[in-house]
Amino acid sequence: MTMKYNSINNLLRIMLLCCATLTLHAQQQVFVETESFANKGGWVIDQQSFAVMGSSYLMAHGMGRPVGDAVTTVEFPAKGKYRVWVRTKDWAPFPKGPGKFTVTVNGKQLTPVFGESGNDQWKWYDGGEVNITEQQVKLSLHDLTGFNGRCDALYFTTAAKFTPPNDLPTLSAFRRKLLHTTELPADGGQYDLVVVGGGIAGTCAAISGARMGLKVALIQDRPVLGGNNSSEIRVHLMGDIDKNYYPKLGRIVREMDNGDPGNGNPDAREYGDKRKIDIAKAEKNLHLFLNTYVYKVEKENDRIIAVTGRDIASNQETRFTGTYFSDCTGDGTVGYLAGAEFRMGRESKTETGESLAAEKQDSFTLGTSNLWASVPVDSATTFPATPWAMQFSNEYHIDSYKADWEWETGFGNFNTITDAEKIRDHNLRAIYGNWSYLKNNKPEKYAKQELAWVAYIGGKRESRRIIGDHVLNQMDIQEGKMYPDGAVTATWTIDLHFPDPKNSRYFEGQEFFAGTKHIRVAPYTIPYRCLYSHNISNLFMAGRNISTTHVAFGSTRVMRTCGMMGEVVGFAAAVAKKYHSSPRGVYQDHLTELMNLLKE
Known part of the structure; x- marks a missing residue:
């Protein structure tokens, strides 16, 4: 019954899109993604919800002070009267939120004030009719509050009764058609190792692989490297690298380290964005692709053969082919798209035997x-x-x-x-x-x-954890088990956050303040088998999405430790290429060589 319902539902969507396409051919139309505005003024690009929205958007992040106008010029196909649609939301409707803004077309402000509808869902709002007298049209977004008003897209149409679609599949197809996005993305090249995610783990993996002679692509969805350690997020690096069983590990992490500015330092320079990018660009074998969100994976049997990314501003799509891939996205995005086995949330005591595990399996994650x-x-x-x-x-x-x-x-x-x-x-x-x-x-x-x-x-902090050939658990950590493939030395406590009790008392179910209990551990090693997928044969991972239980993740997740994981992935990928092998093949057939690389 469900399959039949889904088939009917899909058929209706296709029919709707076909009808919309016929209508579009009979009208003049212009579709503008706001993130592609030539001058963004004080507005910023937000791509964090790409997986849900299929798009980035502009946001007026002024911390309570109105930001400068976002402005662009667009060529219209013909003069005449157009109806304007604005895709936005009221992000904090209590009963109406603060994210108010207006839209101006060739110096004339549209009548509605957007972002104060009382509706917290993304949707199209009717902006009224405009008379286009010149084919070069100037568009402006004018922020009224500085409190995070947001706009996804503008749509102009000469069809008075046509409403653009809101449901994601139809809207995504609608975007592609009107943006003239080609079915064949640009060729980003063929690589030995494609690293997706430019946090500390991914950057270290890419540099490590490049220094081992691999041709590497490093794809990051923001304009900076470093992830949580970048100036955009400002978390300091934690975990020790000087207690390492393999002193060679941690050298690249040390290069990335800009000192300890603490968390949330108001001086962006303290987090060393330029330093990280300069180090990556200095590697002749490393090809850096910033502002590129990977949303599509191609496979042959159990192997990934390519990923496709979309520029978060221009929406240009690029396809990258590779021999090996490393998911360093934190969210396990590449693994998820490829069908890798993963866990999300807490396992139960019965399943793992861990004293710190939850009584029952649930979806609880660190925030x-x-x-x-x-x-x-x-x-x-x-x-x-x-x-x-x-x-x-x-x-x-x-x-x-x-x-x-x-x-x-x-x-x-x-x-x-x-x-x-x-x-x-x-x-x-x-x-x-x-x-x-x-x-x-x-x-x-x-x-x-x-x-x-x-x-x-x-x-x-936490989302998907991709399952590898070994799942690190509490006992591995606390008993200091030294497996033959023990690679990365970790030192951070088992640090599992929970809602602060006082915060829960005043904001039950809406907590935003955390507490923790640090359970100290002696230095222990993370097995190499935690750094590749159990069922996707050419997928490595490094960072907070490696193969651990929720409890063990509480210790492995800090960034210096994650960076050393990336370094190991670079070494392992080089060994795999040398023998035309796989990540698992390195463990099964070439482990001695990998471990010797870590020791040398």
């Missing part, structure tokens, strides 16, 4: 942080009331000039992948609500403090 910081200023400043944000009081507020790791949302209340936008927005509502309370109720301390930085890119 996502959006850090923030304020700085002192010479004179008193104001911050508006935020009725749409989380509400604080004398009884409960967080008295602090800046955030640390505790500002965290998730904990099973949200899915860290499909609810990424909701999680980030929940964090913003907590940050702005608390700051508004501090500014307006504690002037003696906060009058001359001003928000200097708020992260709009979420710093994730």
Whole structure:
């Protein structure tokens, strides 16, 4: 019955799209992705929900101060009257949110104010009719509040009764048709190793492989490298590299390390974005592709043969073919798209035998942080009331000039992948609500403090964990088991966050502040078998998505440790290529050579 229903549903979608296509041929139309605006002003590109939306969008992230206009010029196919549609949402409708903005066409402002509908779903809003008298048309997005108004796309049509689609499959096809996206993406080249994800783990994997003589592609979906250690997220590196059983490991991590600026430092330079990119670009065998979101995987049997990425601004698609692939996305995106076995959430005590495991299996994961910081200023400043944000009081507020790791949302209340936008927005509502309370109720301390930085890119901790030939568990860690393929030395505590009890008392089910209990461990090794997929024969992984239980993940997830995993992947890929083998083949047939590489 379900299969029949799905078939009918798909057929209806196809019919709808065909009808829409016939209509489109009979009308003039212009489709504009806002992320492709030539001058983005103070608006920023957000691609974090690409997996859900199929697109990036622009957001006015002004921390309560209106940002500069985003402006572009578009060529229209013909003059005449067009109806304008604006795709947006009200991200914090309590009852109406703060993300208000207007749209201007050739200097004329459309009548509606967008972003205050009271509806928190992405949808198309009617902007009214405009008369296009010149084929070169200037478009502007004008932010009214600085509080994260957002716009996905603008659509102009001469068909008065046509409404653009909202459901994702039809909308995705609609986008492709109107953007004239080719069915054949650009050729990004053939590589020995394709690394997807440019955090510390992925960057180290790419550099390691390149230095071993491999031709490497490093694909990152943001304009910077470093992931959680970049200036966009600002988490400091943790885990020791000087207690390593293999002193050669950690050298690349050390190159990436810009010192310890702490978490949420207001000075972006402290996180060394340029340093990381310069190191990567200096490698002659490494080809760097920034701002590219990988959303498609091609396979032959159990092997990945190619991945396709889309530029988060231009929407240009590029296809990368390779012999080996490494999923360093954190979310396990490549593995998921390829059909790799994975886990998400907590295993039960019965399943794993771990004393720290949950009584029952569930979907609980560690959350996502959006850090923030304020700085002192010479004179008193104001911050508006935020009725749409989380509400604080004398009884409960967080008295602090800046955030640390505790500002965290998730904990099973949200899915860290499909609810990424909701999680980030929940964090913003907590940050702005608390700051508004501090500014307006504690002037003696906060009058001359001003928000200097708020992260709009979420710093994730946990999502998918791809299953390898070994699943690291609590006993492996606490008993210090030394397997023959023990590769990366890890030192971080078993650090499993949970909602802060006081925060839960005041915001039950909407927690945004965490606690933890550090369970200290002696240095132990992570087996190489945790760094490749059990069922996708040419897929490595490094970072927080490696093969562990939820409990063990609490220790392996910190970035210096993840970077050393990447270094091992680079060595292993070189051994695999040398013998025309596979990641598993390296373990089965060439482990001595791999381990000797780590020792030399």
